[in-house]
Amino acid sequence: MMLNNTPFFFIQWVAEKQQEFQVNSMQLLYYQAPLSALILLLIVPFFEPIFGTKGTIFRPWSLIDIAMVLASGAVAFAVNLSIFWIIGNTSPVTYNMVGHLKFSSILIGAYLLYHDDVRPTQILGILISVFGILLYTHFKMQESRTSKPEVAVENGKPSQNV
Numbered sequence: 001m002m003l004n005n006t007p008f009f010f011i012q013w014v015a016e017k018q019q020e021f022q023v024n025s026m027q028l029l030y031y032q033a034p035l036s037a038l039i040l041l042l043i044v045p046f047f048e049p050i051f052g053t054k055g056t057i058f059r060p061w062s063l064i065d066i067a068m069v070l071a072s073g074a075v076a077f078a079v080n081l082s083i084f085w086i087i088g089n090t091s092p093v094t095y096n097m098v099g100h101l102k103f104s105s106i107l108i109g110a111y112l113l114y115h116d117d118v119r120p121t122q123i124l125g126i127l128i129s130v131f132g133i134l135l136y137t138h139f140k141m142q143e144s145r146t147s148k149p150e151v152a153v154e155n156g157k158p159s160q161n162v
Helices: 002-021 025-047 063-089 092-114 120-147
Strands: 150-154 157-161
Touching: 002 025, 002 063, 002 092, 025 063, 063 092, 092 120
Parallel strands: none
Antiparallel strands: 150 157
């Protein structure tokens, strides 16, 4: 049960730390990434072999291995940056909606590209998720329209009507 709630706590933590330290997403990621790397360096040896021919670190690396690790790192950086950016500029709930949309698109893409079997419960889940995302987007857009003051143009210059 605790592992199911871990992403929620992480998302809340990111939002709180960005507000607490008054930093943007890139600044928070700059300080968080080295700490995460250190934690992983301490944990990896307990779960992965690191020495020998089947080791993950101390073994001969081919050019393809190096390219895949670098590509994986670039993708991970982009994902982390997008997480911090979405949470910092919107809210943890919006990030959760983006996550559901991503998962739904992965299922749809797997079906369209690889002809994976899709169960009726998955189709229902995708439809409910997309419907919920559309409703959330609709209400957030309505909320943002009502909270912004109208801008009128007087003598060719914008002025706010409050």
